[in-house]
Amino acid sequence: MQQTKSKALINSVPRLFSGRITALVFILISGAAQAKLLPTLPPADFTQCKQFFAGGKVPVFQARSPAKARPLCYDAFAVLHSGTTRTPLYVAERINKSTLQDAAGEKRSNRFFADARLPASERAALDDYKGSGYARGHMAPAANMANPEAMAQSFSLANMVPQAPRNNSGPWAGIEKATRKYAMRASGDVYVITGPVFDESAEVIGPNRVRVPRYLFKLVYDPVAQRAWAHWLENTEQARIGRPIEYAELVRRTGIEFLPGLTIR
DNA sequence: CGGCGGGCAATG
DNA sequence: CATTGCCCGCCG
Numbered sequence: 001m002q003q004t005k006s007k008a009l010i011n012s013v014p015r016l017f018s019g020r021i022t023a024l025v026f027i028l029i030s031g032a033a034q035a036k037l038l039p040t041l042p043p044a045d046f047t048q049c050k051q052f053f054a055g056g057k058v059p060v061f062q063a064r065s066p067a068k069a070r071p072l073c074y075d076a077f078a079v080l081h082s083g084t085t086r087t088p089l090y091v092a093e094r095i096n097k098s099t100l101q102d103a104a105g106e107k108r109s110n111r112f113f114a115d116a117r118l119p120a121s122e123r124a125a126l127d128d129y130k131g132s133g134y135a136r137g138h139m140a141p142a143a144n145m146a147n148p149e150a151m152a153q154s155f156s157l158a159n160m161v162p163q164a165p166r167n168n169s170g171p172w173a174g175i176e177k178a179t180r181k182y183a184m185r186a187s188g189d190v191y192v193i194t195g196p197v198f199d200e201s202a203e204v205i206g207p208n209r210v211r212v213p214r215y216l217f218k219l220v221y222d223p224v225a226q227r228a229w230a231h232w233l234e235n236t237e238q239a240r241i242g243r244p245i246e247y248a249e250l251v252r253r254t255g256i257e258f259l260p261g262l263t264i265r
Numbered sequence: 266c267g268g269c270g271g272g273c274a275a276t277g
Numbered sequence: 278c279a280t281t282g283c284c285c286g287c288c289g
Contacts, residue, residue: 108270111278135272143270169271170286177270177287 049073052092054191054221059090060257068122072115072158076150077140079158081115083122085202085211087161090195090256091139095183102146109151112136115158124157128206137163137216139194141176161196162205162212166237174241175218175231186222193219193258196235219250219258226265 050056059080068083076099078092114125129136139159145151153159163172183190196213203212213235221228230250233239247264251257 110272137271141270163271165272166285169284173269173271173285174287 046071046073046078046092049078052076052078052094052191054094054223054259055262057260057262059092059193060260061255070118070122072117074140074150074153074156074159075147076145076153077159079139079156081118081122081158083119085196085198086122086124086128086208087196087211087213088139088158090193090258091159093140093144093192093194094189095144095180095192096186096189097184099146100144100180100184103144106145106148106151108142109148109155111152112155112157112160115156118158123208124160124210125206125208126157128208128210129157129160129162130206132162132205133165134162134205134212135165135168136160137168137172139196143176144180161216162210163216164235164237164239167233167235167239171233171239171241172216175233179218179220179231182220182222186224188222188224191221191223193221195254197254215253217250217254219247221247221259221262221264223262226263228259228264 046053046058050058053059069089070081070083072079072081076093080089080091081087082089112126112129114123136157137160138154139161140154142151142154145154179190179192183192195217197215197217198211199214202214204210205212216233216235218231219228220230228247229244230247231241232245232250232253233241245253247259
């Protein structure tokens with residue numbers, strides 16, 4: 001069993017994490033092979049990649065605590081992954097004009113992979129999405145990635161949720177594009193947190209029972225303007241972009257305080 | 266209309 | 278593994 005996991009680890013994360021595998025991540029990898037010895041993790045310890053959170057402040061779950069939540073650091077984004085849904089619960093990025101200009105020259109890698117840093121029982125596999133009728137929808141978009149390593153990492157299934165195909169390539173792509181457009185014109189860094197919202201009786205896909213979200217959200221926070229807003233989109237083929245919702249409304253709908261202690265005008 | 270960004274599947 | 282072709286929606 002442990003040999004299988006070690007082999008999978010070697011095979012499916014080929015040099016993607018050049019020199020930036022954090023101590024935290026290493027602990028998670030080691031722990032994966034002996035999960036019973038793992039202590040309960042704090043809700044979200046992103047010690048090694050706090051730079052993706054405004055003011056270094058990590059979201060706080062007000063109501064329910066996410067089951068089997070594991071923080072994962074990547075070169076250009078941070079994921080709080082759930083071993084229950086086999087999806088991220090949220091993905092945080094910091095983008096600005098410079099990073100997006102670099103990203104504009106990057107080619108999509110399109111190499112999706114199961115993230116071997118997660119225990120097999122807690123992660124989505126490529127087969128789960130195949131023939132499911134759902135697309136593998138990026139939370140941190142590939143088009144935001146400023147270098148080849150970040151681009152490759154963005155195709156981790158830990159950064160994906162099952163998404164209605166036309167939702168993904170239609171209105172959702174528009175939300176991503178609008179967010180890039182805003183950050184291109186902003187005076188400094190813009191912090192973005194993207195994630196799914198699940199119904200209690202959510203559909204699941206594949207042998208690993210990856211949960212299908214009912215809604216997707218994308219929170220945008222500009223610390224210079226001290227403004228925050230969120231896009232909210234139902235995960236259906238018919239969904240259309242509506243007016244963004246206020247930050248407080250997003251907190252109410254998700255039960256997550258994404259920007260604790262930060263000033264929002 | 267073409268280009269771009271979101272995907273898919275088949276082929277060696 | 279990379280390449281190729283294809284679909285979709287949006288935008289200039």
